[in-house]
Amino acid sequence: MNAKSGQAKGGRKPTINDVARLAGVSKKTVSRVINRSPLLNDETRERVEKVIRELDYTPNPQARALALRRNFLVGLIHDNPNAQMVLNMQQGILEALQGTEFEMVVRPVDRNSSMMLEDVRHFLERQRLFGVVILPPISENDALARLCDEVGCRYVRMGSAQLDDAAHMVASNDREVVREATQHLIAQGHRLIGLIEGPDGFRSARERRLGFEDALKAAGLTLPRSLIAGGNYTFETGVTAANRLLDLSPRPTAIFASNDEMAAGIVFAARERGIAIPEELSVIGFDDTPIAAHIWPPLTTVRWPIVSMARAAARKLVGDMTGGAGEQPSMLPSMLIHRSSVAAPPR
Amino acid sequence: MNAKSGQAKGGRKPTINDVARLAGVSKKTVSRVINRSPLLNDETRERVEKVIRELDYTPNPQARALALRRNFLVGLIHDNPNAQMVLNMQQGILEALQGTEFEMVVRPVDRNSSMMLEDVRHFLERQRLFGVVILPPISENDALARLCDEVGCRYVRMGSAQLDDAAHMVASNDREVVREATQHLIAQGHRLIGLIEGPDGFRSARERRLGFEDALKAAGLTLPRSLIAGGNYTFETGVTAANRLLDLSPRPTAIFASNDEMAAGIVFAARERGIAIPEELSVIGFDDTPIAAHIWPPLTTVRWPIVSMARAAARKLVGDMTGGAGEQPSMLPSMLIHRSSVAAPPR
DNA sequence: TTGTACGCGTTATCAT
């Protein structure tokens, strides 16, 4: 006679055996209830579910992971330097995982490390994650996506454009919304508009630049190379790039920066030089991170629907398990947020 | 004859059985090698380790979790609204976990929810975490710490003062460093110094206020109630509180804010009113989040050693396992960072 | 539709 023949007691948490015994069925039947097997007598199911409720039974995740050779963990792979963005993504993912049996494990990677792919492979193979959500910019790495496929790990990538099929991608319409933003500047009367780009090789940088160019082209404006400054998505490079643009003569009357950090750098540089914003210089950023609203003047910027995107990505990942939150969108629109950093150019 | 009698092949990852067979020992012996059992023949150990290397064997975490009734996961419990701080903590924890078998799972909680404790209990009991790191301000909740004890989960709390014994706490010296910061203002000649507090019930808010008062008292200055404004650690409450203080007559010539967000609010409010910083108003913040360096003028502030604290906390948690990074400190000092928001008062 | 017997990969018990 072993311990299991007794009632669940002594602090021991109830197991599937306890449920089976009390419900007068076999383990397998309980297992079927847990896993929502369709071929089950309704009556039996209800009896089992009743016992589950009474015992407050929850399946042991470790045991399930071993048997299924798959953990109930969703990984978040990122190499994003922007804290607010990463945290918003985490929030979105966690919202989607709310009430499910999934947990989120975070895995930062180093884009520039030669070991990156090997590290991730090791991670995925060892932990047997249910799936991963990959944040930009590392999400643009196709080799990483292929690696996930190889090791049999589901994935959803987030980014500024459709880099993958709908099942594996949640994107925003960066190009379109930047075109809108630039058109807004043009509509205010600006003709000499500078651009601070994101780093080479980033899809987001490219999309935003394309949108910028689209707007100028549509308005019949030319874009001299000198009005484009390179940045690295950091505040410091924003300052440097802004200084270069503000040294120009004639000086641009407006600048679009590919993200808020760099836009904050513009404001900083302008302030140092005594250039008034928006009276003498209009600025538009991108992301709508808190800094955009907290500097002076508050920045007109583009709001990336980060939380919704992350939520959609996570739902896409676990959707089939949790009984379908239905089809998840693969494209979520950004929108222009009007604050106080844009005005008509000085006359 | 079952599959295991063959060589490890066909993409199957090697198991402890493969190692045992090839090394000509039993599973248990391999297990002893993995778990660094002291009672082992050196010769045997080396033979096993050689096979482990050759096979590139790694123990299956899911199986270990089931057998040990303990997952190799470190939880991060937080209710912190400051993204940069949370992400820095994550970074510190991950640095400590680097190269170990541990992963980090993130768990935000709602301080104000009546279900908070129940949720966390459920989480801890289900996931059988190895341990958790608890971030402020939820780390100040003693009931949460007791809960961890109850369910047999190790924990380390982070905070602004020693709230627990050294094994369960990593703190900073907020009170002392705020005293220093305030003394710096006094040394510049300020006599009318305002304080924007953190929210009631936060230990950090209390410690920082005490440090502020310490300095005034030591300098023989009085602190009229009107010079203390309440805040909520948010930018917006910083603006509101600053406006109240700046309406005073005579107006304070310096303000210490209990965090950078609120300090940024002061700068914002001053800018709206045309009050020049630091010429007409000196400001000191706390935390040294990026915003402090990115607004104009760059903020003098206190740098919290967040990453180091988190690293120490995580090491404290897993230290006994990973072969001891030695004793971890329970107190890490903050330091004053001098930038451009402090000057002598106008005469 | 339901149950039996076994596998998942590891650690623990108790021998020797």
Added chain:
DNA sequence: ATGATAACGCGTACAA
């Protein structure tokens, strides 16, 4: 010091 055997809690062939 080492090994045989039984847990750990759940899923799955395959039989009934």
